[in-house]
Amino acid sequence: MSKEKFTKKILCIGAGYVGGPTMAMIAARCPQYKVTVVDINEEKIKAWESDELPIFEPGLLEVVKEARGRNLFFSTELENNIKESEIIFVSVNTPTKTFGEGAGKSADLQYWEKCARDIRSAAESDKIIVEKSTLPVKTAIAMERILNENEKGLKFEVVSNPEFLAEGTAVKDLENPDRVLIGSKETESGLNARNEIVEIFANWIPHDRLITSNLMSAELSKLVANSFLAQRISSINSISALCEKVDANVSEVSRAIGKDSRIGNKFLHASVGFGGSCFKKDILNLVYLCETFGLYEVAAYWESIVKMNEYQETRFVQTINKALFNTVTNKRIALFGFAFKANTSDTRESPAFYITKKLMEEKAHVVISDPKAIKNAKVDLKDFNNKIEYEIDPYKAAHHAHAIAIITEWELYKELDYEKIYSNMERPAFIFDGRNILDHQKLFEIGFNVYPIGKPHLIHFNES
Ligand code: UDX
Ligand code: UDX
Secondary structure: OHHHHOOEEEEEEOOOOOHHHHHHHHHHHOOOEEEEEEOOOHHHHHHHOOOOOOOOOOOHHHHHHHHEOOOEEEEOOOHHHHHHOOEEEEOOOOOEOOOOOOOOOOEOOHHHHHHHHHHHHHOOOOEEEEEOOOOOOOHHHHHHHHHHOOOOOOOEEEEEOOOOOOOOOHHHHHHOOOOEEEEEOOOHHHHHHHHHHHHHHOOOOOHHHEEEEEHHHHHHHHHHHHHHHHHHHHHHHHHHHHHHHHOOOHHHHHHHHHOOOOOOOOOOOOOOOOOOOOHHHHHHHHHHHHHHOOOHHHHHHHHHHHHHHHHHHHHHHHHHHHHOOOOOOOOEEEEEOOOOOOOOOOOOOOHHHHHHHHHHHOOOEEEEEOOOOHHHHHHHOHHHHHHOEEOOOHHHHHOOOOEEEEOOOOHHHHOOOHHHHHHOOOOOOEEEEOOOOOOHHHHHHHOOEEEEOOOOOEOOOOOO
């Protein structure tokens, strides 16, 4: 009988960048559990059932294939799946609110709350609800109240298990995480629920990396981890602006400070700016939380990280404009990369969007190239679609271009034949390396005018 076949029945609501890969890994590592992932988006569920997964993530298809049909299932059916499961992960999106109180900063919890109500109405037995989505501190308590207001005498325990995976390395991060954090109430039933979740991850993760805490600490830790990571990028990006003024080299500064074991060398790579669905959203969430408690100085401190990121994006476009003799109108500018980082098709909050928008306002002829993100770029830029050119082949994108701007650090851009590219570009030819991934001296010798981030510009004429 299938009922006895599995020792735990786990459901996840939300088959996105977080829910899909996380559940695939749990199913692959724990064949004794039945893992079902549901989503309201039928197309997405069909894609999870095929070999064309809805997200690009290195190594993910292999993990999905290991478990799919054995103990990993995808579905759009919510009610029966809720009834059947003992543990429900909720991984629906929690975007920044665009309306009303907290607009522009606080998280929009409508999907989360709707899930809680759906669970309450369908459930016929007690369940553990796991917060996977990043949520404001104290959401778990509020959700537990909603869930436990039921007339069926059912008991729900809400546990927080924030996800720290990064896109592009999701499989590696899930397989071998630095830590897994599980927060719960410190009551007897809270601790029992916590242990149930610990037990899942203990199937493949060493015990010393399974960290437990109270509910609020777990919720807050997720916001703080992302804010600290983003803070490092904004800090080094702020220094990149200064480096350009004093002929210092930001990579040399990063290396020098990163050798200090107290500072460490990660997340010190100056760039065109950070993107992704989490950093900005989570910092603004933290800012809102601080403001709610009247901690205005603390809020302003964290908000400055977002402002510095916006400044870095603006500075990049200004550099392009200034270098191209203060006009980009009708000039062909090839953007190499649209994804917010390499190895993902995700374009959420990508600096590429802001840069494209600004260049379009200046009436430039923008050509977007990216090995994986063109489909998403077209959706993001639908308002400009008939004016923007999309070209997957970087050589063709750069043909007759006045300038190339590297936006995403895809490996393939390091390996292109830049002599060939140069020979087909307009003169003078410019390259703006928003990721500092190219050999700038070599490009200069080919004939390019080269503008890295936080390093001296290499130009063939006097800059006014
Ligand atoms: C989401 C949250 O945005 C983030 O805050 C959290 O840290 C993890 O979960 P992500 O997986 O990247 O991140 O979001 P997304 O790819 O948009 O996936 C959410 C999925 O939930 C979508 O596929 C959406 O269709 C689905 N969904 C949303 C539901 O199934 N039901 C709903 O009511 C709302
Ligand atoms: C981040 C966190 O790393 C992860 O733990 C959390 O679960 C979700 O948010 P993600 O947004 O997928 O993950 O990517 P991440 O690798 O953190 O990069 C975020 C942005 O910062 C990217 O645009 C990236 O290009 C940029 N970045 C990163 C830099 O500009 N410089 C760096 O040194 C590192």
